Amino acid sequence: MVSLRDFLPYLGRRIVGAVVVLVGVSLIVFFISHLLNPDPAHLWAGARASASTIAAVRAEYHLGQPWWTQLYYFFQSYFTGNFGTDPQTGKAIISEITFYFPNTLELVIATMILIVVFGVGLGYISGMRFGSAVDKVIRIFYLTCWSSPYYLGGIIAVLVFTSYIPLFPSGGIVSQTLAPINRITGIYVLDAAIDLNGAALVSGLYHLILPATVLALLEFGIIARIMRSSILDARWSTHVKAARAKGLEEGEVRRSHILRNALIDTNTMIAVTFGFLLSGTIVIEEIFAWPGVGYFTYQAIVSANYPVLIPCVLIFTLGVIVANFIADVFYSLLDPRIALGEGGVT
Amino acid sequence: MFGVVTVSFFLIVTVAEAISSGAILPYNPFQPNFGAANAPPSLTHLFGTDLLGRDMLSRIVTALPIDIGIPIATVLISAAIGIVLGTLAAFFRGWLDEVIMRLTDMFMAFPQMIMSLAIAATLGPSLTNVTLSLIVVWWPPYVRLVRGGVLAVAAEDYVSISRALNSSFLYIVRKDAIPNILPSVLVYATTDVGTALLTLSTLGFLNVGIPPNAPELGVMVSNVTYNLYLYPYQVVIPAVLVAVIVAGFSFLGEGIRESLDVKLRPHILFRSKPVKELGTTGALEKGRVPPSSN
Numbered sequence: 096m097v098s099l100r101d102f103l104p105y106l107g108r109r110i111v112g113a114v115v116v117l118v119g120v121s122l123i124v125f126f127i128s129h130l131l132n133p134d135p136a137h138l139w140a141g142a143r144a145s146a147s148t149i150a151a152v153r154a155e156y157h158l159g160q161p162w163w164t165q166l167y168y169f170f171q172s173y174f175t176g177n178f179g180t181d182p183q184t185g186k187a188i189i190s191e192i193t194f195y196f197p198n199t200l201e202l203v204i205a206t207m208i209l210i211v212v213f214g215v216g217l218g219y220i221s222g223m224r225f226g227s228a229v230d231k232v233i234r235i236f237y238l239t240c241w242s243s244p245y246y247l248g249g250i251i252a253v254l255v256f257t258s259y260i261p262l263f264p265s266g267g268i269v270s271q272t273l274a275p276i277n278r279i280t281g282i283y284v285l286d287a288a289i290d291l292n293g294a295a296l297v298s299g300l301y302h303l304i305l306p307a308t309v310l311a312l313l314e315f316g317i318i319a320r321i322m323r324s325s326i327l328d329a330r331w332s333t334h335v336k337a338a339r340a341k342g343l344e345e346g347e348v349r350r351s352h353i354l355r356n357a358l359i360d361t362n363t364m365i366a367v368t369f370g371f372l373l374s375g376t377i378v379i380e381e382i383f384a385w386p387g388v389g390y391f392t393y394q395a396i397v398s399a400n401y402p403v404l405i406p407c408v409l410i411f412t413l414g415v416i417v418a419n420f421i422a423d424v425f426y427s428l429l430d431p432r433i434a435l436g437e438g439g440v441t
Numbered sequence: 442m443f444g445v446v447t448v449s450f451f452l453i454v455t456v457a458e459a460i461s462s463g464a465i466l467p468y469n470p471f472q473p474n475f476g477a478a479n480a481p482p483s484l485t486h487l488f489g490t491d492l493l494g495r496d497m498l499s500r501i502v503t504a505l506p507i508d509i510g511i512p513i514a515t516v517l518i519s520a521a522i523g524i525v526l527g528t529l530a531a532f533f534r535g536w537l538d539e540v541i542m543r544l545t546d547m548f549m550a551f552p553q554m555i556m557s558l559a560i561a562a563t564l565g566p567s568l569t570n571v572t573l574s575l576i577v578v579w580w581p582p583y584v585r586l587v588r589g590g591v592l593a594v595a596a597e598d599y600v601s602i603s604r605a606l607n608s609s610f611l612y613i614v615r616k617d618a619i620p621n622i623l624p625s626v627l628v629y630a631t632t633d634v635g636t637a638l639l640t641l642s643t644l645g646f647l648n649v650g651i652p653p654n655a656p657e658l659g660v661m662v663s664n665v666t667y668n669l670y671l672y673p674y675q676v677v678i679p680a681v682l683v684a685v686i687v688a689g690f691s692f693l694g695e696g697i698r699e700s701l702d703v704k705l706r707p708h709i710l711f712r713s714k715p716v717k718e719l720g721t722t723g724a725l726e727k728g729r730v731p732p733s734s735n
Contacts, residue, residue: 119547242688244639246646246662247680258670374554378643396562396649404559411555
């Protein structure tokens with residue numbers, strides 16, 4: 096493991112890097128949303144807005160002013176949390192986002208757990224049994240799952256598991272018939288657990304299973320593939336042979352040498368998959384009527400609701416940046432050389 | 442094998458359709474025929490008909506040029522951009538490298554589909570806009586791939602010798618850099634066409650960016666989703682077809698990778714001697730100056 100003395104500067108460097116990327120990303124989003132279209136106020140106010148509404152939108156979002164002023168207000172909205180008002184519901188956008196975000200967080204965390212379990216597990220089995228029938232079956236399975244578009248998985252899941260075999264509910268976070276629970280964190284399952292509300296917890300989990308499993312099955316393929324090829328690379332390497340030769344027991348060889356080396360590439364891939372996962376939430380939340388940021392974003396796109404769209408895109412991008420950051424941290428824990436010297440490994 | 446067969450089949454159908462502009466279709470894909478609406482798959486209508494009575498097979502074949510052409514175009518252009526930027530970054534290290542890599546990191550931070558969704562929504566529905574919005578988020582991985590490959594090449598002796606012999610930059614790129622990165626780029630690009638198709642059809646499913654009457658597999662799925670329980674095959678068939686095409690490209694990509702990657706061949710995998718003895722980079726086979734000569 097790497098010492099704290101070396102790890103903290105590495106952490107610092109990673110944080111600075113993430114902030115730089117975040118700033119750059121915001122600039123790009125700002126450019127696309129504010130500057131690409133010569134008269135954004137028209138687009139933002141909605142298709143059938145009256146002249147006074149357009150003028151009000153222009154004033155609120157400072158759209159008539161030079162681009163450096165707009166940029167200033169854009170960044171200011173980050174820190175004050177004032178993203179403006181939703182032109183369709185009239186509510187403050189930040190309050191809508193704080194409502195929708197924890198639901199997506201719940202879905203995403205559940206899905207990530209499943210993805211890691213499926214991807215690493217199946218990749219490991221497939222790699223260790225290279226060439227066998229199990230290997231072939233697993234490969235076909237993950238390749239088929241990964242090739243499916245998001246909507247195919249969602250639609251088939253809804254068809255098969257909610258109508259042909261009525262096993263799971265077809266939408267929503269929780270059964271309509273239950274009384275609402277206290278909102279502590281906003282994550283339904285967590286709130287139900289904290290409140291010790293058994294019925295709500297069960298219902299929440301029950302509704303979570305299908306969307307999370309569908310999304311996980313759609314995304315785990317690339318991880319299984321990378322895991323498999325990394326295991327294949329590691330299995331016959333010289334250091335594994337050396338470990339066996341010096342008498343290390345097989346389980347320990349597999350854990351410390353094969354698995355740990357295979358996880359390095361897989362870890363990077365998990366971060367990449369997180370980005371695809373966030374994209375997938377748009378479709379899956381829409382199919383399963385899961386009230387999360389993806390659903391919100393999709394509604395915003397369909398109704399051309401730009402003031403909402405911009406913070407939503409930024410949230411997704413922030414999610415990807417955070418995921419990459421966490422992956423970098425894990426990477427340095429798995430491979431101490433990374434923290435010790437940037438560029439020590441190519 | 443599956444990949445080669447599937448991809449060639451679809452490519453042939455696409456080209457035939459594009460060239461003949463509809464002449465090979467059994468039915469007119471745009472003309473409603475309400476008498477035969479919502480028919481299940483049968484001998485006359487191989488994939489059934491949709492709600493307006495249009496033959497599904499014809500609609501699907503009409504959609505193929507868009508659904509295969511746009512991803513291929515996206516990948517080609519993104520790969521070209523990536524190769525140019527990656528080679529520049531790797532050869533001329535220093536600030537150019539830093540700038541290009543920072544830019545790449547920034548664009549890579551965007552979730553692909555969400556960004557193309559937002560851009561396509563901003564630009565308006567048209568096929569060019571869709572392709573453009575895809576390219577904007579598609580090029581970063583190629584820069585990383587190419588830069589890594591060219592960095593490895595640039596460190597080799599034969600490149601230094603080439604520069605000492607006063608070869609121009611373009612000559613070195615053409616003779617040394619490109620042949621070494623092309624295999625990995627090709628492998629990645631093949632699978633990437635599939636991913637581009639997934640994103641394109643999801644954009645279609647969400648009804649963003651594709652012009653209203655353009656046939657596209659995702660649009661076809663979204664148009665009939667409300668009938669999911671009544672006529673499931675109308676929804677499932679185009680979606681499954683997308684999956685088949687994507688799987689075809691993935692298998693093709695994996696097949697190319699396995700045929701090009703020396704290390705994975707089984708007779709090499711299970712040898713007791715290390716792989717290095719069997720031949721190293723392509724430089725030796727292609728008759729270039731070996732690392733340590735004479």
